[in-house]
Amino acid sequence: MRTEALLFGGVAAFFAGSAVLYGVWSHFDPAGTAALVVACGMAAVIxxxxxxxxxxKGLRPQDRGDAEVADGAGPLEFFPPESHWPVVVAAGFAVAATGVVYGLWLFLIGVxxxxxxVCGMVFxxxxxDSGRVG
Structure with missing residues (x-):
């Protein structure tokens, strides 16, 4: 992950420099400058x-030159067998999208x-217990 962090840090620095130069040369055009600042922020978050x-977590097996294929094996993550929360999310989104057309009250109910x-799915x-060792 260190290589990826350096790569995306370089991308963020590039977009930051581009945003400054574009802002100065375009006399602070709000659309282009904002787009470059947002691109810098997204790269910085990654x-x-x-x-x-x-x-x-340190080095991954993919980052080490002496790693074997078996070093990356094992349980990846827990995948839930069933959940009713995606249906609730879909219904909420549908009601919120319908509320954009019919009124604020329906939009707020949908939100x-x-x-x-979303909270139900996340929590x-x-x-x-994750059952991980280490």
Whole structure:
């Protein structure tokens, strides 16, 4: 993950420099400057995630030259067998999208249902023991 962090850090620095130069040369055109600043921010978020992941977990087997295929084997992650929360999220999104056409009250109801569905999906297995070793 260190290589990815450096790569995306370089991309973020490129977009930051481009945003400054574009902003000065275009007399701070709001659309182009904002797009470059957002691109810099997105690359910086990915670089931060990769750097934090590398700092927490160290080298992956893919990063080591002496690693064997078996070093990367093992349980990957927990995949839930069934969940009703995706249906709630879909219904909330449908109601919110319909609310854009029919009124704010329906949109707010849809956002509430969508928020409940997303929270339900995120925290459905929050108390579950991950079973990881190490």
């Amino acid at each position: 670089a931060f995630f990769c750097a934090a992941h590398y700092r927490r 509430g249902v969508l928020g409940a569905g 459905q297995y929050a108390g579950r």
